[in-house]
Amino acid sequence: MSSKTVKLRGMKKHNNNSVNTHLYKQSNLLWFTFTLLISSLYSLTVHAERFLTEDGASISYEVTGEGAPVVLLHSGMMSREDMREQITHLSKQYQVIALDSRGQGRSSKAETPMSYRRLAADVVGLLNSLKIKRAHVIGQSAGGITALFLARYHPDYVNKLVTLGANYHVNAHPKESLKHLASFKFDASNQQHTDPSQFPGLMIESYKMSHPDLSGFGERLSEMLAMWTTSPTFTASDLAQITQPALVINGDRYDVPLEHVLSLYQGLPNAQLFIMPNGDHYLHQTAPEILHAVIDRFLLTP
Numbered sequence: 001m002s003s004k005t006v007k008l009r010g011m012k013k014h015n016n017n018s019v020n021t022h023l024y025k026q027s028n029l030l031w032f033t034f035t036l037l038i039s040s041l042y043s044l045t046v047h048a049e050r051f052l053t054e055d056g057a058s059i060s061y062e063v064t065g066e067g068a069p070v071v072l073l074h075s076g077m078m079s080r081e082d083m084r085e086q087i088t089h090l091s092k093q094y095q096v097i098a099l100d101s102r103g104q105g106r107s108s109k110a111e112t113p114m115s116y117r118r119l120a121a122d123v124v125g126l127l128n129s130l131k132i133k134r135a136h137v138i139g140q141s142a143g144g145i146t147a148l149f150l151a152r153y154h155p156d157y158v159n160k161l162v163t164l165g166a167n168y169h170v171n172a173h174p175k176e177s178l179k180h181l182a183s184f185k186f187d188a189s190n191q192q193h194t195d196p197s198q199f200p201g202l203m204i205e206s207y208k209m210s211h212p213d214l215s216g217f218g219e220r221l222s223e224m225l226a227m228w229t230t231s232p233t234f235t236a237s238d239l240a241q242i243t244q245p246a247l248v249i250n251g252d253r254y255d256v257p258l259e260h261v262l263s264l265y266q267g268l269p270n271a272q273l274f275i276m277p278n279g280d281h282y283l284h285q286t287a288p289e290i291l292h293a294v295i296d297r298f299l300l301t302p
Helices: 003-047 080-090 116-129 142-153 175-182 201-207 217-228 236-240 258-267 288-300
Strands: 050-052 058-064 069-073 095-099 135-140 158-164 246-251 271-276
Touching (some): 069 080, 080 095, 080 135, 080 288, 095 116, 135 142, 142 158, 175 217, 236 258, 246 258, 246 288
Parallel strands (some): 069 095, 135 158
Antiparallel strands (some): 058 095
């Protein structure tokens, strides 16, 4: 075999490699573009749904999955994105209705003062608009409080109830903490206030979903703090009237005080209790696999 033959064969192999490499890169580019397009279309679809309340608030929501309806309620000053892992998991076997509560995330507010009763009424209005008569309701933190109000004052709409790190009375928190929060003033120039890893900076990203800047953030936060530091004020009699099957979930540290959680569990006539070992207030993000298994078991049990 001549050296010329060897050289030509080597060139052929080199050219094939070049072609293969080019095709590989092109296919990856096409796949990336296709994926990006689909993701964009999905994003536009789920973010486009709106429900207008009777007092003029525009509520942003999405409905995903098929099966028994499940309503997801996020924590205060956040958005449904905070519970994205729960939306993804539960939509595999349920019809998940996830909303941004009024004045939070992508949803607007109205002149009506902010209250848990009003937030619960918004959920009722949304379910009516979707022609859903009854649903499981899962709420985290302030969303869990809204879920309690929904079960207490609109019981026909609630099938099963799940609360994550929720209190039923404002006295669950020390008076000093409540006093501090009630007088808190947001300062955009204070790096501690805008730090996304702590309060209230962790709420800024959700706020910016519907606001171009932080000029109104302090006012909105003050309105929410006024609600958080004065409510809820459920009594033992109120809890006794929440008769739906309920699952009370809490972390064993950095969460609602356990004695308060136990009194919530004991006050609900048909409740179960799960305390997460080494768990905090953000179980839906720090331990989603365990949380999902616990919720799945509860919802699937007759």
